[in-house]
Amino acid sequence: MTQMPLGFVPDPLTISLDLLLPSRKVPEGLLTSRKFKQIQSSIDAIGLIEPLTIGKPDKTTGMHVLLDGHIRLFAMKQIGFKDAPCLVATDDETYTYNNRINRLSTIQEHFMIRRAVERGVTPARLAQALSVDISHIIKKMNLLDGVCAEAAELLKDQQFSANVGSVIRKLKPTRQVECVELMVATNNITVSYAQALLAATPSHLLVDEVKPKKIGGLTPEQMAKMEREMGNIQGQFKLVEQTYGQDVLNLVLAKGYLVKLLDNEAVIRYLSHNHPDVLVEFEHIVRTVALDK
Secondary structure (H helix, E strand, O other), X not given: OOOOOXXXXXXXXXXXXXHEEEOOOOOOOHHXXXXXXXXXXXXXXXXXXXXXXXXXXXXXXXXXXXXXXXXXXXXXXXXXXXXXXXEEEOOOOOOOHHHHOOXXXXXXXXXXXXXXXXOOOOHHHHHHHHOOOHHHHHHHHOOOOOOOHHHHHHHOOOOOOOHHHHHHOOEOHHXXXXXXXXHHHOOOOOHHHHHHHHHOOOHHHXXXXXXXXXXXXXXXXXXXXXXXXXXXXXXXXXXXHHHHHHHHHHHHHHHHHHXXXXXXXXXXHHHHHHOHHHHHHHHHHHHOOOOOO
């Protein structure tokens, strides 16, 4: 079996920053951006984690073209670094490797923070390295406290605010699973939606059953009506979810049949004379590219 060639030399080399030639300009306003401050704080606190990616050295000058890591390079120069670990690419393409990286899910980030703290890294140092408030680290660290395993499993590949966890933990496990399923299915894992689901949850499904739920501007009667309507919506959503696959298949088959039917001139003549409104609807279905149009 033929082995695929590597895109870069496996072992990083330590290269002087003076020998790195950026391949693009640094964006305006970079110094004041949140992203730059986080990268700079991280490098200052724990060093460079991801090596820079550079091209092969120029035979005359010895300079390397920087392919990826322009913000990291600029941050290192601001801090006072003289050299950096670099991966030497085996081709000459200015390819941004980060474009092909899957970002960490929120729960993966939670586990990484917990692991770092267990190994002796303080939340304060993590906050300094990431240039965030320590309360943000505490929320990430305690993300799954009070969240049942089934709900956490549903959220494992999602990205969402750490504040969602503080809302979910107010629900009992069965209700947690119901709400998380609904949030994932509707692709709406937000604090506001979680709070709406919490507000529409009957008292017996809350962790603290006797604690009254209060939302400004709503009377107890309106809250009760919201609970009933939310329950109906969830029930209808479950029914639609159960038959969605079969319904889509039926619609695709129906569209294919109509395409062939409207290729028949005799059918077109008959419909145009006797049922022009039906013909219009059939043509609209045939022209539909996607089912959500």
